[in-house]
Amino acid sequence: MSGQEQRGPSRGNQSHGGGSFDGQRRNDRGRTRNRGQGGSPRRYSQATPGQRNRSADPARLVAFKTLREVSAADAYANLVLPKMIREYQLDRRDAGFATELAYGALRGQGFYDAILSTLVDRPLGELDPAILDALRIGAHQLMAMRVPKHAALDQTVSLARAQIGAGPSGLINAVLRRVSERSAEEWTAQLTEAAEGESGKLAIEHSHPEWIVRALRGALIAHGRDGSELASLLAADNAAPVVNLVALPGLGDLSGALDAGAEAGELLADSATYKHGDVARVPGVREGTVRVQDAGSQVMARALANTALPDGGEDRYWLDLCAGPGGKAALLGAIAVQRDARLTANEPAAHRARLVENSLDAVPHDYWMVTEQDGRSYGGEEYAGDYDRIMVDAPCSGLGALRRRPESRWRKAPRDIPELTSIQGELLDAAFSAVRVGGVVGFVTCSPHQAETRLVVEDFLKRHPDARLLDTGAEVSKVMYPDAPAAGHELGAGSTAQLWPHVHGTDAMFMALLTKTA
Numbered sequence: 471m472s473g474q475e476q477r478g479p480s481r482g483n484q485s486h487g488g489g490s491f492d493g494q495r496r497n498d499r500g501r502t503r504n505r506g507q508g509g510s511p512r513r514y515s516q517a518t519p520g521q522r523n524r525s526a527d528p529a530r531l532v533a534f535k536t537l538r539e540v541s542a543a544d545a546y547a548n549l550v551l552p553k554m555i556r557e558y559q560l561d562r563r564d565a566g567f568a569t570e571l572a573y574g575a576l577r578g579q580g581f582y583d584a585i586l587s588t589l590v591d592r593p594l595g596e597l598d599p600a601i602l603d604a605l606r607i608g609a610h611q612l613m614a615m616r617v618p619k620h621a622a623l624d625q626t627v628s629l630a631r632a633q634i635g636a637g638p639s640g641l642i643n644a645v646l647r648r649v650s651e652r653s654a655e656e657w658t659a660q661l662t663e664a665a666e667g668e669s670g671k672l673a674i675e676h677s678h679p680e681w682i683v684r685a686l687r688g689a690l691i692a693h694g695r696d697g698s699e700l701a702s703l704l705a706a707d708n709a710a711p712v713v714n715l716v717a718l719p720g721l722g723d724l725s726g727a728l729d730a731g732a733e734a735g736e737l738l739a740d741s742a743t744y745k746h747g748d749v750a751r752v753p754g755v756r757e758g759t760v761r762v763q764d765a766g767s768q769v770m771a772r773a774l775a776n777t778a779l780p781d782g783g784e785d786r787y788w789l790d791l792c793a794g795p796g797g798k799a800a801l802l803g804a805i806a807v808q809r810d811a812r813l814t815a816n817e818p819a820a821h822r823a824r825l826v827e828n829s830l831d832a833v834p835h836d837y838w839m840v841t842e843q844d845g846r847s848y849g850g851e852e853y854a855g856d857y858d859r860i861m862v863d864a865p866c867s868g869l870g871a872l873r874r875r876p877e878s879r880w881r882k883a884p885r886d887i888p889e890l891t892s893i894q895g896e897l898l899d900a901a902f903s904a905v906r907v908g909g910v911v912g913f914v915t916c917s918p919h920q921a922e923t924r925l926v927v928e929d930f931l932k933r934h935p936d937a938r939l940l941d942t943g944a945e946v947s948k949v950m951y952p953d954a955p956a957a958g959h960e961l962g963a964g965s966t967a968q969l970w971p972h973v974h975g976t977d978a979m980f981m982a983l984l985t986k987t988a
């Protein structure tokens with residue numbers, strides 16, 4: 471199936487190069503439409519769908535429909551919203567309004583629900599979910615957007631009347647009027663006074679689940695920072711992240727992006743930030759040679775690629791063990807071409823493996839292949855010592871990317887963590903078996919949670935006396951601050967590196983670089 475040179479005997483479920491994604495796209499579009507229609511029972515509405523859509527302000531309608539898909543169909547706002555914006559042909563201004571409204575209402579859900587709970591005479595869970603979504607959208611306009619009070623009320627009530635029905639719109643009108651009687655600061659003061667403990671108060675104030683507030687406090691301390699930074703970290707989770715661009719080394723360049731209004735990235739070379747709307751219009755993005763990628767992810771991929779192999783030996787076979795959807799794989803693949811190395815990008819979920827192929831498509835096909843295996847199978851004898859560099863960008867809670875996925879904080883639970891840490895340890899073990907003596911493994915999570923970062927690495931080092939932790943902070947510094955890599959760059963305690971949204975402006979990515987000594 472692949473013309474690429476390979477290591478290890480059998481390679482099941484491999485693919486190489488393109489493949490058709492038409493079916494997938496059709497399915498996605500169809501499913502989205504169906505979900506939109508089937509979200510919650512519209513038993514109150516007497517209007518036809520055509521009438522409903524015509525009578526609602528399109529930006530608010532798009533935001534409302536996005537919330538409906540997120541709550542009724544477990545959809546991801548960052549996937550649904552752009553499709554809706556296209557479907558409703560919103561112009562740039564309306565698209566910006568819809569984005570701020572939908573993302574803000576989702577991020578602020580904890581705070582808004584706390585307000586609403588004081589005004590509704592039954593548990594919010596007993597309300598029709600569509601009514602609750604309309605209330606959240608109204609509350610966000612009133613509390614956090616520069617929308618005149620009368621417009622926030624009138625437009626939200628009209629939207630509710632058109633989308634849900636006349637009866638519920640009366641309730642929504644009454645509740646939102648009560649919300650509007652106080653400012654966000656007054657509501658915060660009232661609610662935090664009633665909340666228990668520092669974490670409980672911060673949870674209300676910054677709209678995070680309380681267990682995440684506690685976990686982030688623990689993470690700051692575990693990575694050598696001060697717990698007093700917690701409020702800044704929580705606030706950074708609520709700020710819209712700027713779009714980061716990277717030109718694939720040797721394949722793309724950022725000159726067109728800079729001409730189109732992008733600004734050179736401050737954190738690392740060959741990156742840019744873009745703040746002017748539809749990024750697909752930026753030269754190179756459609757061609758796949760310029761990518762949208764968080765600066766933290768760029769740093770992690772480059773740090774793994776740039777770390778000198780401790781024994782200076784062969785550097786030809788690279789493995790990205792958990793590659794989907796392929797952001798880091800594309801960067802690693804492009805660098806592999808420059809260094810005449812070969813990248814195997816592994817992703818067990820079939821639909822995500824297709825995304826990896828798509829992501830690697832701009833990279834010459836002779837240099838990479840995609841496998842679809844459980845990453846733990848790379849711990850088998852047949853792969854032992856096959857690879858010179860391995861990226862383990864492990865499945866994790868994603869607590870480091872809350873600002874990017876506005877609904878995600880409400881979908882996670884503390885019980886998710888033990889299962890994740892155990893697979894993280896197993897994947898790291900597998901990578902360590904597959905790396906050769908003197909090779910390098912980069913263990914990465916998009917979470918600063920102590921259990922998913924330092925503790926995984928500490929446990930791993932106890933299991934593997936032949937493993938040595940490299941000075942990851944130094945390697946990451948060389949990527950981020952090539953002119954002054956030795957200066958203290960707040961990358962954390964010990965020999966691991968932890969980035970932070972409130973310090974570095976990136977997702978809270980963690981990295982530990984390890985080598986095999988014997």
Ligand SMILES: C[S@@+](CC[C@H](N)C(=O)[O-])C[C@H]1O[C@@H](n2cnc3c(N)ncnc32)[C@H](O)[C@@H]1O
Nearest residue numbers: 792793794795796797798819844845863864865
């Ligand atoms: C954090 S994401 C990787 C992100 C990716 N490196 C990128 O930059 O685009 C983790 C990936 O691990 C995959 N995964 C989950 N279980 C796995 C396993 N047992 N072996 C390998 N990969 C796994 C998930 O499907 C997911 O795509």
